[in-house]
Amino acid sequence: MNNQLFQQARAAYAQKDFQGALEVYQQCLQDEASPLAPGEMGQLYHQMGNCLVKLKQPNEAIQAYGQAVADEAYDARGGVHYNLGMAYAALHDYEDAVANFEAAASDAKYDSAYKAYTGMGNALLKMGKTAEAGVAFRNAALDEANPDPTKALLNLGVCFMALNRAADAVSSYESALQFDMQPEMRNRLYANLGQAYVATGQMQKAVNAFEESIADKTYFLSDSASVDYQRAVAAVAQGTSEITQVMAPVSVPGGAAPSDSADLSGIDVAADGSAMYAEQDPYAAQQADPYYYGDPYAADAGQYGAAAGDDRFFSASDEELEQWSKGVAKRDRKRRNVGLKIFVVIILLVVAAFGGALFMYTQGWGYPSQDSVATQLFADPDNASALYSAEVSDTSAASMTNSLVKDSAPTINAVEKSMTDSTVYVTAETDGGGQMQYKLSMVRDLIGWKVSNVELYFPSQN
CATH class of the missing domain: 1.10.287 (Helix Hairpins)
Known part of the structure; x- marks a missing residue:
């Protein structure tokens, strides 16, 4: 092989000139003056496949990798099979992806079998084979060469939750906590652990896990996790930190139970079916999940001065x-x-x-004020019908009243005001010494305010 051309191609690849590197590798392959030694054809096709991946040409990359694994003298075919698996997965051909991941994992010379097992688990999840995916993630976690088994343990917990084996999911998530990880991953881990605790009836532990996941205010619970959080908080507020009957996990979006779902919504899925820790896709740009929220207390009222006379x-x-x-x-x-x-x-x-x-x-001022309406509502819920907006039906008003905890002196945490509607955040103390947080929506009633909606409020929604 022409070593000068080979090094030139490697330099172009290092400088991200993938098209140029591909062309030089092709020249190296076709250079009749420098015949190829055993294994060098596989090496060149391997590098060409990598260039085609970077150029986002998966079909051509698959052809190049296929030529690389056909060279039996090439001793890095395990890595090529892994790349082939990733290429097939990018094309949603999960059966061929699994076949290549299995070939990579079975290659004794391939020293990163955990990567192949992880890719295999991802593809099996997309095929709806949750149990087989769990086996793959378990092998990835147990691989001694795996420098960070956290993701494998997390995904193993996901599989256990999908199989309605919440106790095993708890064990998997708790094992993952032994390892260092990025704050974002740790927050998601605690959220998943909270859902697993709810499914096993360990409500106080669930509340603690959910609170830990949102403590740094950078992570937002999914819809299903928020529902489980509410269930756990309600159970604890009623003085029950443990319940004997295991609660069924929340279904994934679409209504089907996780164990019945053919597709858990993506490579590396969370307990609720949302995207979790996907391996890097070389053919598609990663997209971030933006969470923009405004600070409702940031606006300052302007000052008005008296105009001087003329x-x-x-x-x-x-x-x-x-x-x-x-x-x-x-x-x-x-x-x-x-x-x-x-x-x-x-x-x-x-x-x-x-x-x-x-x-x-x-600016939202009125008489009676939002604070006084909220205080009156909690002080005497049974006689609060006059405090509801005329648009609220008697049935809805009765339902909202039933959710209230009677407290003669509730704590008004914050009030968001505007000209036509306002939001009041209230903390009421239960008879047992617990606390319940509420979000009251109010609408303008002439110069005063009336209640239009009452709902439980949790910090994850702020």
């Missing part, structure tokens, strides 16, 4: 100036304009008062 509004005429010089005009003008000045001052005060009231109205 004395030239009462400018004198020439005749008055002449009289002024005689000391007469000053007394006459003062007598004539005193009424006008009083009238102008009254008008200005009325305008200022109206402007101030209008400004306060647009």
